[in-house]
Amino acid sequence: MLLQIHPESDLLKVFATGKFSLEDAKRTFLQMLEAIALHRCTKVFLDGRKLTGNAETMERFYYGEFAANMVMKASIEKGVSVGTQFAYVLSEPLLDPNRFGETVAVNRCMNVKTFRNPEEAHQWLKIAHANTPGGGEENAAADSRG
Numbered sequence: 001m002l003l004q005i006h007p008e009s010d011l012l013k014v015f016a017t018g019k020f021s022l023e024d025a026k027r028t029f030l031q032m033l034e035a036i037a038l039h040r041c042t043k044v045f046l047d048g049r050k051l052t053g054n055a056e057t058m059e060r061f062y063y064g065e066f067a068a069n070m071v072m073k074a075s076i077e078k079g080v081s082v083g084t085q086f087a088y089v090l091s092e093p094l095l096d097p098n099r100f101g102e103t104v105a106v107n108r109c110m111n112v113k114t115f116r117n118p119e120e121a122h123q124w125l126k127i128a129h130a131n132t133p134g135g136g137e138e139n140a141a142a143d144s145r146g
Helices: 022-039 057-077 100-106 118-125 137-145
Strands: 002-008 011-019 043-052 085-089 111-115
Touching: 002 022, 011 022, 022 043, 022 057, 043 118, 057 100, 085 118, 100 111, 111 118
Parallel strands: 011 043, 043 085, 085 111
Antiparallel strands: 002 011
């Protein structure tokens, strides 16, 4: 899995490509946390619609648990806000219609929600959809080639 990360004020835009694996998902989540701490972002928009693969039920559990625990740890060690909003835009089969991984993370105090489309994620984050570099699928594709 590869990430293209674009900080914009208090928003971190992240575009993920490649094949899902739990190990890569954990590694890339830590990369996001580093960028959140560095740029002092309080909102994260992750577009993972170009990710392939699937996650087993237990992988969803482990990722949700890991992400929530790492946000708490980063709040203590790096000053990341525990209230940081994480909006994940995914497609099935990675997007679980039952939102199990989301529920696991929310139950551990992470402020996260998954969406089918970017517009709903933008609404939840209370941001306007911007046509800025890294702001669209075509830019994400161009970034991943370079």
